[in-house]
Amino acid sequence: xxxxxxxxxxxxxxxxxxxxxxxxxxxxxxxxxxxxxxxxxxxxxxxxxxxxxxxxxxxxxxxxxxxxxxxxxxxxxxxxxxxxxxxxxxxxxxxxxxxxxxxxxxxxxxxxxxxxxxxxxxxxxxxxxxxxxxxxxxxxxxxxxxxxxxxxxxxxxxxxxxxxxxxxxxxxxxxxxxxxxxxxxxxxxxxxxxxxxxxxxxxxxxxxxxxxxxxxxxxxxxxxxxxxxxxxxxxxxxxxxxxxxxxxxxxxxxxxxxxxxxxxxxxxxxxxxxxxxxxxxxxxxxxxxxxxxxxxxxxxxxxxxxxxxxxxxxxxxxxxxxxxxxxxxxxxxxxxxxxxxxxxxxxxxxxx
Amino acid sequence: xxxxxxxxxxxxxxxxxxxxxxxxxxxxxxxxxxxxxxxxxxxxxxxxxxxxxxxxxxxxxxxxxxxxxxxxxxxxxxxxxxxxxxxxxxxxxxxxxxxxxxxxxxxxxxxxxxxxxxxxxxxxxxxxxxxxxxxxxxxxxxxxxxxxxxxxxxxxxxxxxxxxxxxxxxxxxx
Amino acid sequence: xxxxxxxxxxxxxxxxxxxxxxxxxxxxxxxxxxxxxxxxxxxxxxxxxxxxxxxxxxxxxxxxxxxxxxxxxxxxxxxxxxxxxxxxxxxxxxxxxxxxxxxxxxxxxxxxxxxxxxxxxxxxxxxxxxxxxxxxxxxxxxxxxxxxxxxxxxxxxxxxxxxxxxxxxxxxxxxxxxxxxxxxxxxxxxxxxxxxxxxxxxxxxxxxxxxxxxxxxxxxxxxxxxxxxxxxxxxxxxxxxxxxxxxxxxxxxxxxxxxxxxxxxxxxxxxxxxxxxxxxxxxxxxxxxxxxxxxxxxxxxxxxxxxxxxxxxxxxxxxxxxxxxxxxxxxxxxxxxxxxxxxxxxxxxxxxxxxxxxxxxxxxxxxxxxxxxxxxxxxxxxxxxxxxxxxxxxxxxxxxxxxxxxxxxxxxxxxx
Ligand code: HEM
Ligand code: FES
Numbered sequence: 001x002x003x004x005x006x007x008x009x010x011x012x013x014x015x016x017x018x019x020x021x022x023x024x025x026x027x028x029x030x031x032x033x034x035x036x037x038x039x040x041x042x043x044x045x046x047x048x049x050x051x052x053x054x055x056x057x058x059x060x061x062x063x064x065x066x067x068x069x070x071x072x073x074x075x076x077x078x079x080x081x082x083x084x085x086x087x088x089x090x091x092x093x094x095x096x097x098x099x100x101x102x103x104x105x106x107x108x109x110x111x112x113x114x115x116x117x118x119x120x121x122x123x124x125x126x127x128x129x130x131x132x133x134x135x136x137x138x139x140x141x142x143x144x145x146x147x148x149x150x151x152x153x154x155x156x157x158x159x160x161x162x163x164x165x166x167x168x169x170x171x172x173x174x175x176x177x178x179x180x181x182x183x184x185x186x187x188x189x190x191x192x193x194x195x196x197x198x199x200x201x202x203x204x205x206x207x208x209x210x211x212x213x214x215x216x217x218x219x220x221x222x223x224x225x226x227x228x229x230x231x232x233x234x235x236x237x238x239x240x241x242x243x244x245x246x247x248x249x250x251x252x253x254x255x256x257x258x259x260x261x262x263x264x265x266x267x268x269x270x271x272x273x274x275x276x277x278x279x280x281x282x283x284x285x286x287x288x289x290x291x292x293x294x295x296x297x298x299x300x301x302x303x304x305x306x307x308x309x310x311x312x313x314x315x316x317x318x319x320x321x322x323x324x325x326x327x328x329x330x331x332x333x334x335x336x337x338x339x340x341x342x343x344x345x346x347x348x349x350x351x352x
Numbered sequence: 353x354x355x356x357x358x359x360x361x362x363x364x365x366x367x368x369x370x371x372x373x374x375x376x377x378x379x380x381x382x383x384x385x386x387x388x389x390x391x392x393x394x395x396x397x398x399x400x401x402x403x404x405x406x407x408x409x410x411x412x413x414x415x416x417x418x419x420x421x422x423x424x425x426x427x428x429x430x431x432x433x434x435x436x437x438x439x440x441x442x443x444x445x446x447x448x449x450x451x452x453x454x455x456x457x458x459x460x461x462x463x464x465x466x467x468x469x470x471x472x473x474x475x476x477x478x479x480x481x482x483x484x485x486x487x488x489x490x491x492x493x494x495x496x497x498x499x500x501x502x503x504x505x506x507x508x509x510x511x512x513x514x515x516x517x518x519x520x521x522x523x524x525x526x
Numbered sequence: 527x528x529x530x531x532x533x534x535x536x537x538x539x540x541x542x543x544x545x546x547x548x549x550x551x552x553x554x555x556x557x558x559x560x561x562x563x564x565x566x567x568x569x570x571x572x573x574x575x576x577x578x579x580x581x582x583x584x585x586x587x588x589x590x591x592x593x594x595x596x597x598x599x600x601x602x603x604x605x606x607x608x609x610x611x612x613x614x615x616x617x618x619x620x621x622x623x624x625x626x627x628x629x630x631x632x633x634x635x636x637x638x639x640x641x642x643x644x645x646x647x648x649x650x651x652x653x654x655x656x657x658x659x660x661x662x663x664x665x666x667x668x669x670x671x672x673x674x675x676x677x678x679x680x681x682x683x684x685x686x687x688x689x690x691x692x693x694x695x696x697x698x699x700x701x702x703x704x705x706x707x708x709x710x711x712x713x714x715x716x717x718x719x720x721x722x723x724x725x726x727x728x729x730x731x732x733x734x735x736x737x738x739x740x741x742x743x744x745x746x747x748x749x750x751x752x753x754x755x756x757x758x759x760x761x762x763x764x765x766x767x768x769x770x771x772x773x774x775x776x777x778x779x780x781x782x783x784x785x786x787x788x789x790x791x792x793x794x795x796x797x798x799x800x801x802x803x804x805x806x807x808x809x810x811x812x813x814x815x816x817x818x819x820x821x822x823x824x825x826x827x828x829x830x831x832x833x834x835x836x837x838x839x840x841x842x843x844x845x846x847x848x849x850x851x852x853x854x855x856x857x858x859x860x861x862x863x864x865x866x867x868x869x870x871x872x873x874x875x876x877x878x879x880x881x882x883x884x885x886x887x888x889x890x891x892x893x894x895x896x897x898x899x900x901x902x903x904x905x906x907x908x909x910x911x912x913x914x915x916x917x918x919x920x921x922x923x924x925x926x927x928x929x930x931x932x933x934x935x936x937x938x939x940x941x942x
Contacts, residue, residue, distance in 0.1 A: 001913070003900045004913070007896055011893065032564055032565070039892075046903075047653065051900070053819075054905070055822050195773050205668065242600075243603075267603070271808060272808050272809060312607075313717075318614040321614075322614060322799055325615070326795075326799035327743045330796060330799070336788045337785070337791070339788075343781055347777055347782075
């Protein structure tokens, strides 16, 4: 309906413009051009920005504090009880704010995590192949070498305490339901213990050397390699990306049994979803796609940027070339148009 | 008339600027015919020589072409100048396309000779033309030696550079 | 045959054999165009330019495209977009060109309607133009299918499904068109053939024919004035160019066309480089999946108005199903522009704003098409459905009323 009102306004503008321009003896061709531009602009507005706005309602922007506020808001809106969620996040935030002891954290991690998770950079090896791990757990558990860098501190604390809540997939694993999330909750731990583990993961991640690239690699290649490391740690357990030659670590059939759907190949998501959507979605999938099986990933703002950048470098790999060529072509065309104009003027001088 | 020539000039100037654009787009069109990056990247073939038997021709595929690799036995007249030493053995490494018109010659092991069915060309075990229309020995593809049992076709290694340099100065052989 | 002189130049050599100078004179320097025109008359040449761009870029896409349901998507989105040197440029020009060509076609068409350029001797120009509109539409539709994304698939599915509404033969017709029970490999390969061979050939023929139809009636002008071309061209040839009402096709008319084209190209390539999502729908970057319909499906913007006429009838009237009504209205919308020269019963050839009744009709039609276009993309629920219904009715009503309105107008202006 809004578009009709805008249409009427456009019509009134056109009429006024027409009358005014006729009065001030504006060149007629200019008037025609103005009318066409306005009409084209109106149509464009209607089928692009306006239609988008109508079809894809705006959702809250991504936030990177991971303090559970959005979850609480959502519960409130749904009229549900928020006490438990509030308490959970309060504890996670508190744990993350304590200063942890790396050595103590290492012992805790070795005792509690490395049975399933590898931390290859620290000498905790993979105990089985990706496929076997997927078969026994339902999904391949992530290697934690750079977890301390790419995941937010609050989020890490929350995941250790209760992965289902942290990842915002309670709808998939309701309390007392018959499906059990493969990673057990450790909410019995003291905040200080959690802080120690988070501190250990952060220290382990800080020791991982920068990604090696071939000598003489371009800036693009270097950033692509660095971004790929984050992408592989954060997304590739579930998603393939065929245009980068990446297969998902968890085989598709196991994945679909685990989550109820096959996570899509991400090769072209930068084109099909766009970076704005991707940021919002990765930050909290439930917000854009309620009910989806994809967990909240908990990436820091920096890591998420790298992930989306990687998707651009693979899915829109000629972006840089396009942006470099664009200005040159446009400048050439302006020059061409000037010559065309001068020629036309010369020819038409005799005709008037 | 001054006016006439001025007008003609502007038209030509416009035409010239337009032609620049046309040539620019021709460059883009030319490049779009180039082999794709994936084709270029696929231009390497690694060959494992460990199971090769002397005097038995093995054919590898590199850039869609047959590559003859022939291990020399002790009984074979060795043309050291054209063969490649990998580990303890000598090998002929050659593009298996007749230098006459591109047919693939067949190897007669009893005669240690390549015979081309198309127009009767013949080459010895080292690939040197010995009979018929072929104008020069079989070509040698770029290669590099990785270890005593592995060579990579398509990669320019020091042995290859050296061999080519040697052949180009030696009129006796090539 | 007369005695042949030895030619003094290459030009003369050809002239002796092909009469190139005579041909040039007839087609170019002595092909007369009215002087009294504005840049809207450059839209035809602009269309020819855009068609050329589409043809050339299409040829380059064709070298790497693979018409196979398993390979099509990646051949476009990986091979062409990421691998081939400048493949992305060819695709963007082709995609944006296909969209923008319709903008210019619509400007061209509605210019003709506004200035009454479809009647009094110009009927064949109009008909050949409509032939181009139809073939271009078919070209756009078949091309949209080729990348084999979600939109390709579902647009193909829904549009071919439309033929199922034709009485008696509908169901079989749909299967015949698709070559399968659903949109499948056979459908893709046959639409590929249509897109790269049959329809472009038809378009080329239709363009030549369209140009030919312009030759005798000459193009219209801003005032709809009829004058004696012989007399005016003699003035021009006698050097009284300023006095004459005509200009030569070359260089006069074309110099202006080239100017308009050059300026338009700035806008066009801006879209190609920086703003192409409107022409290359994001949803189509998801691979076709016959088991999952996207949340919103809609055609390209230039088909939205007729799509909305199709959707407009969402309930049964007088025992006829909404689906059938929509189909009939859709058929009506496709065909009705063809017969416009015979629906307009007023002899006036004047710009619409000088015609007492037609001017309201014209602007109402424009407004209605705008509403149809914009609502054609929105989900057809609630109030939107009713807007769709009423604007569809208005569309039909406008064309049904046209003969009567113009008859009245004819009386008012007394045969002028
Ligand atoms: C690719 C498609 C088309 C091309 C290349 C094309 C080309 C041209 C050209 C060069 C002219 C003469 C100059 C001008 O008035 O612009 C022209 C005139 C005309 N065209 Fe088209 N045209 C196309 C499509 C159409 C369509 C779809 C229609 C409408 C149904 C149409 C109707 C007309 C009419 C009525 C004229 C005469 C204008 C007048 O007399 O003022 N054309 N066309
Ligand atoms: S091709 Fe081998 S002899 Fe002619």
